[in-house]
Amino acid sequence: MSKIFQEVRGLNEGVVRQLSNEKGEPEWMLKKRLYSLSVFESKPLPTWGPDLSGLDLNDLAYYVKPPAQTTHDINGLPENLRKTFDALGIPEAEREFLAGNGAMYQSEVIYERMKDQLMKQGVLFMSTDEAVKEHPELLQKYFMTRCVPPTYHKFAALNGAVWSGGTFLYVPRGVKVQMPVQVFFLFDHPSMGQFEHTVIVAEEGASVEYIEGCSAPEYLKGGLHAGVMEIFVGKGARVRVTTIQNWSKNVYNLVTKRAIVEEEGKMEWVEASLGSKVTMLYPASVLSGRGARAEHLYVSLASEGQVLDTGAKITHAAPNTSAYVVSKSICKGNGRATYRGLVRVNPGAKGSVSSVKCDSLLLDSASSTATFPAEEVYDEDSDVSHEASAGKIAEEQLFYLMSRGFSREEAAALVVRGFMEPVTKKIPLEYAVEFNRIVDLEMKGAVG
Amino acid sequence: MTDLEEFRRETESKYLALPLPKWKQEVGGKIVYREELKYSDYAIPLPSAFPKPDTAGFALVGKGDYVARPLLECQGDPWLSGELFRSSDDKLELLALAGWKHGLFLDIPPGSSAFVKVELTEAAPFRLIIRVGQKASPEIKVRYFQSGKSVGFGTSLLQLYGEEGSRPTLNVLGGYSRVEFSALEGRLGPNSSTRITTFISSGDYGRHVGRLWLDAGSEVKAVVGEYVSKNSFGDSLFSVSHRSASTSDVDMRAAVLGKGVLRGVTKIERGAVGSKANLQERVLMVGNEAKAVTSPSLDIYEKDVQAKHGSWAGRIGSNELFYLRSRGLNEEQAVALVLRGLFEPLLSVFPAADVLGDTIDG
């Protein structure tokens, strides 16, 4: 079946109005979009990070409208996504996909199965577009208000103007969702911009785990993924978000993720970055209530031509809060992985404890890495530490494993696995298997 | 008019025309402007003219083989002229390069193991250039510290050139003005081995920059200490660049009662195979007005290296305080003891009274 898309390139007020109109949105959402557009236009491109000069914001399709309710079969899916479904044990027959809004695909069957269970518990799980229509009061409370306002930065504003798709996941008081909620994002059109906007709310005492897989087939011209994720972790609640990112290597992946964590709440971010040409990813946790905690675990593999710039932004805004960050990156070819983080302890945030550990492994002579952490401690009653290391795989580790009969390549793959282990052990098994497989593939021939 | 006088006059005009920098910071090789604590918050203006330079201003005591000459008398020296006539587009750097009152060139000939003590006798902007000849292993102590800061504004520029195989030990005790901009530069030649220990106790507002460039086979061990008193601001940047296989070990320690910023930058360039770098920052915050910013960064372009860094900021642990108090010490005494422990590597090099002077009184 052919896909007929109506595409509009370039961004202006007209495009935003048309988009909102076609979605049948209420006035308040249109207003928010227009405001975001004006913020986007007023801010310059950031220059403190990776080079974004290859990104032409005028030459992107900001809204692609697919034929409504089209079902796509598995043959249209990229290889790696298909393998993930294999690993998840989803039978062939059930792999039919529902096109939401042209940018996000969810497995209808999984969705249906989960939806029933969740609905019984009062959990709301739907696309953000649906949420605008069906739960406007709830969404208005959370959507781009205090977590990621349009003024946060340029690409958050862009998302605010042209967002489409994404997940709205609302877990009421005391409800603990047992099974992880899984979603896949897929680029399906060259030069498309993808701007999903996900909102996750866990009320007091709730707990939920959310897993995102992203992928795109290879196209000649890269796209832009400027997604936004806003998370509200209520008192004593727990939210874990795992993202396995494997965009094709010509995509600009500039995402905004932020969580506000209340008293005794816990936020866990697990980020595995494999793809994209340039990634700028700085999940932020605002520890706004006493005893709030955050854990950020990152693993990235920067290969030929990739620049993966990631970091953690932690704000200790209440007493006795704690944060724990581990970032493991591997660079091969001329890939570059950079850690850029900020830990801030506000005055009055007594008893805050924060520890950041970032390590980089360089495999080739053209590989490079950098870490630019900053710790701003404005209350002396705190304990803030940071450690980083960079270098290549130690020859003696390779020799040790070779003396047990492993070839040099096998030994390197083992050491790399061990290097990533503190993070990969938190990734659900099926995804971890797939992730390790991709890394092993990339590792072939990587160690001279 | 001599060449140098003419150069200074031109540079003074250039300096006056340049704008005041908004507080700029180096982040990953790029300049980033941060608004926190602007210099203009402190009511001491930058000088409106360069001081008239003279040949005095330093007291020297030493033994062994060395030569000391005022910079004013060095303009004919081919080796020095490049430095003496160096300019900049940065207002403060220009001030340090050309707007000094006291200038001295300290030349340690090859093979010498001289011992030299240089002391600034008049609190005024100065520039000190030290050349350490091949295989020389001098011990040089520089003191421009005054505990009561009489002068409002000061700059200091200390430049160390270590030639091949040199093994200098340099100790610098600084902090003489209420607003101070100081810079320490080290160009460390092939197979050299350098020990640097510095301690700066600045006045109301201090920005201190240390930069080292390491050549093949060289190694450096540096201990950089800082004391930032209550209601003061101190920003120390220490940057080490490995251009070829070299080793660095930098230990930055600060006791902060006001606001202290510690930025350690390690850069390893491609081809610097086998380099080892270790940079540690430790900030002890004392009193509830203390604020600290640490920012150790690594910028690595070569895989065959071992680079690591670490930072810690916090206050004296309640357990440690309790332990000391249970031995009969009051809080002030306990804090003083812990600070003594923090600055222990400096105490073997500098007089304890200078390092701990402010702290002993509480």
Next chain:
Amino acid sequence: MGPNGSGKSTLALTLAGSPDFVVESGEATLDGEDLLGLPADARAKKGLFLAFQKQIEIPGVPLKDMLWEAFRARWEGEGRPSIVDFRKNLTAVAQSLSFHPSFLERGINEGFSGGEGKKSEVLQMLMLKPKVAILDEIDSGLDVDSLRVVAAAVNGFSKDCRSALIITHHYDILNYVTPTVVYVMKEGKIVDKGGPDLAKVIEQEGYSRWEAS
């Protein structure tokens, strides 16, 4: 045997194929087959094993997983034990060495004390069953009980028609293991060869007999 700095570890590492050393002349063969032309893993597959003196840590790679992979790779043909049997055997061997089974889950040598590190090496030797095991200072850092347990393992191992080359500079392990041949190394050269009595001499006189004249 030989005093500190006599080159015993260098010899062990060179035989195993360490990248730190280059052989300029001479030969080394195992059962008539050349070793020096082979990379370290090929030598291991031919039946050589080195218990390292200096503990090498490989964090995040569980010891039991590495052992299974290494074991599986060298088993050709039918009859290879299943992973379940292998694990059972592994646990039994660990117990015989008083090596806590939880250590099998940890990264290789990660956070091990000196004694635990040595036991880890002996455990690997027993599971991989090489033809020749070079044990570099396997006795250093072990308490008396651990020494006995390790010595018993070495004796059992060598009964199996396998050889062990024990490198040590003091006598203790030889209270439990009787060597067939004793070589003495000094300043990089083998200066003497003898039977178990030679070891006794060293225990009593040290290495003074071979002082440079």
